[in-house]
Amino acid sequence: MASPAVDDYLKTIYHHTEWQDDRITPSQLAAELGLAPSSVTEMVQKLAAQGLVTHRPYGPIALSDDGERRAAAIIRRHRLIETWLVREFGYAWDEVHDEAEVLEHAISDRLLEGIDERLGRPRFDPHGDAIPDAAGHVHREPFVVLGRASAGHTGRVLRVSDRDPELLRAVESAGVAVGATVTVMSAAALRIGEAEVTLPRAAADAVWLSA
Template sequence: MPSSPAVDDYLKTIYHHTEWQAERITPSQLAAELRLAPSSVTEMVQKLAAQGLVTHRPYGPISLTPAGEHRAASVIRRHRLIETWLVREFGYAWDEVHDEAEVLEHALSDRLLEGIDELLGRPRFDPHGDAIPDAAGEVHREPFVLLSDAAPGHSGRVLRVSDRDPELLRAVEAAGVAVGAQATVTDAVRLRIEGAEVTLPAAAAGAVWLSL
């Protein structure tokens, strides 16, 4: 199937769904994520399956094939390198970069993207802690636990903060929590960082990941 923003968005959403949890995405979840009618999603998934990019049985979850995963990783790589570039080189805040990257990921040439990667020192993670696939589509992640699943007393580094909600990102940053910070869990919304206890919004329990 020729490259297109619509196809790339489908593959990227399927890929992203299982990065930080094991359950595969269902057609209804995919429709909700993309804000499309279920009938439209069903039709596109059938096309993706015919092209060997996904596997899917009626009413069952959707998985990427090796070819689909490689293509999705390429788009994810573009998106996350652009986000990192905007933060480091242009002073964007981490809650401002997602929409810009959504536009630019379809516009930059491979040559320019390679130049950005080299300029940034070939980073492994974007500003939110998501892994940046390398040019071969490979990623490297540490074992992790979602904050809501972490036991009181668990200590680890903040690996990732979901970029789904810009307002939540701003609240997490205002509380003094950053990717890479060493934290100890008090409960699902409270962390101790550098000796100080910080309280996060309730939604952060499902949006912050720590190292094991």
């Protein structure tokens, strides 16, 4: 069942538990993919038959070991391509997602290895998401989402969600970048050095800080 459609399912399931522990439900998966629940149910049954996911009727969905490895491999491709486009071609971090969605299915393993080597084998993409290594392993440090961080908490920006390009642009224009050390004033305000910056309300659920 090697196909972009299967990869998209596996990526979405992988993403859901990447920064939290609750497994994805069929209705959540359908909403994420923009598909009818009946279509998702049918595909999940096929994925389960292939040994890529585990699932009980009406219950949450989890990747099997084989599904985890396959999802990590396609995530690795996507995030290396995003990093390559930013570093080598001058793309902004809000411009790379759609390009990577196309290229991740097109480039060869040889080219991907060359990209990884040329970039110095990066561990994180431009948004701060971990790039799985060739074996599918990732490294993440303890984190807290901005909206749940206490006022006065100081930490490094580990990740900014790439779901909303407009939010990425707003965060960038405020001077907030992955790797920057910030102090939380509120769910919508940070201090960077001596400057205090205000972020859109949506940033509360889209910015991850070191714990």
